[in-house]
Structure formats: structure tokens, C-alpha cells
Amino acid sequence: MDMSGEGQGEEKSLYGGAMCAFLPPDAKDVSLLRDIPDNQEVFSHACTDQSFIIEIVEFQQVPDQQAAKYHFEDIASSNEAVGPDNCQVECVEQIPLDQTGMHQCSTAWLLSGKQEVTKFNEGVEARNCVNIYLALFRLPQHGTDILITFNDPTQISPLSSSAQQQPGVGSDWTLDQFKAVLQTLRIVDEGLFA
Template identity: 45%
Template structure:
């Protein structure tokens, strides 16, 4: 996977060659980088967020719940299936104290539709308390598209679809190139 510069060259990660930069077609908040698959509804999103001053597992739950809320998942329509800590020796980012990996599931409707799709959510949470920052990387992988959804024929069917191992490579390659992105350190 080729290296891609993110956030004005302050961060980099290896990304699949089959990505489309969503900022070329719509407005993206300054704290996000959003990439979509060329042939499916899969996406990879990088977010620089305020540090959640809780235990690692609680912070992961806070971020997952916030993502479920922003995706419009109703209460009871999201769950964490598995989570684990990633060993620092498997990462390129030296500045993080803890990195967590999680797989979850959300039932969400696209746009304002009523048909709910099942999305497998993979999260990488990089904890940077010295910068009062969490970096959240999410991989959204549709696994069951409702026939009434506008995305109905968008399930990845090609060998080019992103897989869990691709996302883990993205997480392993994530690097901070300029700590100035976090502002002055207190």
C-alpha cells in the first residue's frame, strides 16, 4: 500500500490504492480525512479528537457510541463484538501511549431512508494524553444491505474489496510527522 500524507502532511499512513479522497467531492471537517472505496460503500476515516480522560476501554466505548450516534444508529442498534490492545512494537507511531483495536456492528440507514444496513465497524484508537488528543481511525464495512436501501447493489464483490488485514496495515503504518498539528503542548 502506498503512503498517503494526511492533515496537511502532519500525519501519514499507508492506504489501499483503490481509495477516493472524499474531500474532492464534498466538504470534510478539518479534523477528519475521509476515503472511500472506488466500487463499494466501504470507507476509512481518520479523526483527530479531544482526549477522553477515562480508562482505555471506557474511552473506546465513548468514541464508538459517538460514532453510532453520528451514524444515526438507534439505541440497541450498535454493539462492540471484540476489542484488544495493540502492542506498541507493531505500530509506527511512537507518540501514543495506548492503541486499541475494536470490531463492532451498527444498524444504520443511509441518508434519510428507513431501510437499515448492517455495517461492521473496525476502529483503531490511538491515545495521546500528552497532546490531549485521541486519533480515531475507522473502517466501515457494509455486510448486509437492505433491499430497500439506495446502496443495495453496493456490497463489495470484487477481489479489490478492503479486508480486516488491510485496515490493520493502515493502523500499523500511521505516523505523526509534525507534532505541531496538536497545537502547543501544555
């Protein structure tokens, strides 16, 4: 897997400084707009409906090569995107650890897939087609899985609240920028998992 990415961006402190990563310069911290669970850091694109979500979750007792799919399906269930027409895994690859800053993890995986989801319970007719790239860093010694999700909508329903967004300046985030986030994500203080 080629993890080379566009390195531009700015370093963001995550989880009160216990982690950090370089995010694109137009990444807006969603916690400034609404409540976000303590186990998540959520950043949205300033002009599009794209987002990055960094999430600390309980380590799942499933084989490493199946764990990314497990979490993808869990996200699909939360998004009410279940069923073969609404949720598809396209590819799962192992990420070489020497291409990440996460030297504490045992394995790392990258999944790409698609989901049809609605925002804010807007109903089936307002479903948006979203490419989902999910990276999984496994830390069994801390009983933790770390997920980094890049949500990249490809088709917005005219009935979705996302269709009301005003276009702005700036360009869409790319898969290379997501890979750059994965390369630069670091744990600064392992006390985060205590």
C-alpha cells in the first residue's frame, strides 16, 4: 500500500494534547459548534460536507484482518445504512507500521467502502452516497481500537440538509490528505488509555 500523501496542513492537538495529527488547513473543529462525545474528535471541511472523525473505542475481540470490517458495519448500523444496497466494503488492506507515527499499535488497516446515509434522521428519501475510508489502529495492550474515518460524499440528495450548504472557496479533501493524517497521527501521552 502506498501511504504517500500531501503533507500540507497544520498540527492539531487532540484529546487535550494526548494525541496529535496534521490536518488540512481548512479543517473546522465541530466541537465548537455542537457537543461531541469525549471519545471522538470531529473535523469538517469548511466548504463541503466532508469530515474526519478520530475515535477511541473498545478493542474488539475479532481477528485483525476482520476488525476494520466489523467497525465499518457498526458505523453503517449507526447510520442506518444496513443492507447490500446501502453498505458495501470495497477493499481492506494492511498499513505498514513504518508508514505511520503509531508505533504503539500492533497492526493497522485501511478499509474503503460506500454507504448511503441520511443526516439528522432526515428520512430515506434524503439519503446521501458517501465514500468512507476507515483506518484502524489496534492497541490490544490498552484494550483500545483507534478509528480514523474520512467521510467523502459523492452524491447529495436534494432533500438532504447538506444540499443547502453554500459553496465556498477551497478544494475538496483528497484521499492523499487522509493518508497524510494517518501518517502523522501520534500518541503523545499513553495515560489517555488509563
